[in-house]
Amino acid sequence: MWGVLSASLFFLPFNRFIAWILLAAATGMGLYHHILTPLSLACLVPIAVAVWLHHQCRKQRAVALILEILLVACSLALFSHLIPGFNNPLMVEQEKIGPLSAPYSLYYNFDKALVPFLLFACLPTLFNAGKADKPVATRAWVILVLCVPALLLLAVALGGLKIELHMPPWILAFMMANLFFVSLAEEALFRGYLQQRIRQWLGAYPALIITALLFGAAHFAGGMLMVAFATLAGVIYGLAWMWSGRLWVPVLFHFGLNLTHLLFFTYPLYQHP
Structure with missing residues (x-):
């Protein structure tokens, strides 16, 4: 089921028809395996x-705007696990993957x-x-790539x-979940939608800063660091x-960054002995 759901997300930017067919199949499988319930289905049908x-x-701008606001609100509710009826399975439960790492749990989040x-x-x-x-120089891209390990070393x-x-036995499960159910979902919301919409209103760099601040605020539960x-x-x-x-970039x-963090650093955080 999770492979079908991942495939639906993979095809979404290329062929929406195949993506929605695969999503329908994944939804059916989710109902069969009780990951989705009649309550969650009742919430998803009006969406x-x-x-x-x-x-x-x-083409009716006022109506389309109202519906867009509604769908964005539903996206935020799904993102925050506020829509009831989803039994997202726990794949890794409070596991310390290293002596200095804090306990870590991994969920597969259908919602x-x-x-x-949306x-x-x-x-x-x-x-x-x-x-x-304006074209971006190759050097700038190289520096941006190097910023990923630099940020982890700063932490x-x-x-x-x-x-x-680390090389945990559930590394492949982590990679699929993190790519499709975490990274893609978060980037679709913060970069693909919010940064793009704010850029249309305020310009490129204000959109960059505002979206980064919102992304940081979304991690408030982890502390100020x-x-x-x-x-x-x-x-x-x-x-x-x-x-x-391009959103996939x-x-x-x-x-x-998340995979490098897992493989080479305490994950998700350093826990004092």
Whole structure:
């Protein structure tokens, strides 16, 4: 089921028909395995109707705007696990993957994986907003890539992380979940939708800063050091999106940072012995 759901997200920017067929199949499998319940289905049906109405009414600006606001609100609710009836399975429970690492739990989140579908219905340029006005030098891209390990090493210098190598047995499960159900969902919301919409109103760099701050604030539960770390990471992801115009570029930056964090540093945080 999770492979089918991942495939639906993979096909979403290339072939929406195949993506929605795969999503329907994953939904059926989810109901069969009780990951989705009749309650969650009852919540998803009106959301699906709103997606259809938004497509039908896209030329009626006032109606389309109201429906877009509704779908964004639903996206935020799914993102925050506020819609009831989802039994997201726990794949890793409070495991310490190293002596210095804090306990870690891994969920497969069906509700969060739906976010790109709703936002793509609101904004057809979610995955491809066009290239930057000015070409970006290869050197700038190299520096941006190097900022990923530099940010993790900065967290080490500040005491939030320690260098600690891992290769947990659930690494493949982590990679699929983190790529499709975490990185893609978060980048669709923060870069693909919010940064793109704010850029239309305020310009590129205000959108970059505001979105990075919102991304940092979304990590408030992890403490102020996590907020600062996530804000700086949001700047990296935001630049990757701004320079490329392609959502999959910041998704890969996001996934690359998370995977590097898992493999080479205490994960998710350093825990004092």
